[in-house]
Amino acid sequence: MLLHTVNKSPFERNTLESCLRVCEDGAGILLIEDGVYGALDNTVVADLIKKRMGNIKFYVLGPDVDARGLGNQTMIDGIETVDFGGFVDLVEKHSATQSWL
Amino acid sequence: MEEEWDEDGPEVVKRFMYVNRKAPYGTVYALEMLEKVLIAAAFEQDVHVVFMDDGVYQLKKEQETKGINMKNFSPTFRALEGYDVEKLYVEKESLEARGLTVDDLVVPVEVLSSQDLKALMDKQEVILTA
Amino acid sequence: MAYEINGESIEHDEEGYLSDINQWTPELAGLLAKDEGIEMTDEHWEVINFLREYYEEYQIAPAIRVLVKALKKKFGPEKGSNKYLYELFPYGPAKQACKVGGLPKPTGCI
16 A cells, blocks of 8 residues: 655645545555645645545654644644654555655 | 945835745745845835735744754744834635634734735735745 | 864854854854954943844844844943944944854845
8 A cells, every 4th residue: 555645735736635536545645844734624625634534544744743833733633643753664664655746 | 235224214115015825844935035025124115924825824833843954934023023014914814714813823913804905915016926 | 164163163154154053152252253353342242142132032133223223122222323333343233243143144134
């Protein structure tokens, strides 16, 4: 199963949408850099992820969340926060990594 | 720029608007825009700074960038008052789409609807967007 | 390019501003001031310390106009003046004081 990384804000680009469209159930999506905005609950784009929660495993990179002042914001239920070490573990655990740009 | 400045103020003052649409750290646009604002302020221009779309995230409180090894420039927005840049605007629609309120922001801002922003934008002489 | 102090090399850019502001020490300030032809007094230190506090709070070095205004607010009109600052730092208070204080060149100074 693939690990997808998404680094663009879903408010600004359709990267997350495209990724979700071709993402197999059982795969993982790690939100990094400006992609972490997609992990927030109570936004107009939160449904993108909520609709696939349970089928896809979602992760968000903690240092990118903290940098953007989102550490205390409500994340969508079920998203797991990882650090850089966790990022490496995810890459290792999946068959290949698809870095969406 | 000359360090000595004219005590009488600048000769030409124009209405400048800077429109911030980008999130703070994924690209360099936000930081570069802030530098442009500071330069315009040093020339004592009539500066208006707008935050819309992901630009509103530039003002989010509690930014902590040590983990990504980048400079946290959100405190610099609080310096703008000392530069006499006090016209800060946030588009209401952008704020609401992100589930944010003015309490989430590092500086006091005026919240404008798209309609009001449209009118304000129309009055500017120079507009820069990034 | 680097300053040498106590057997340590402190990197700086082509204009003499420190590459890493965290490497600044008061002792280094003395060396930097000497390079600029400045004999450090309590009055110089007052400005340097003020600039460093300003940087700590806002993450930028202030433009000269902003520095003068802020000094006036804190220390009164005599010290919050262009003239006073130029007496202390004759080659441009913002540029020179920032350099001695280990801060980057103020934005808006080209």
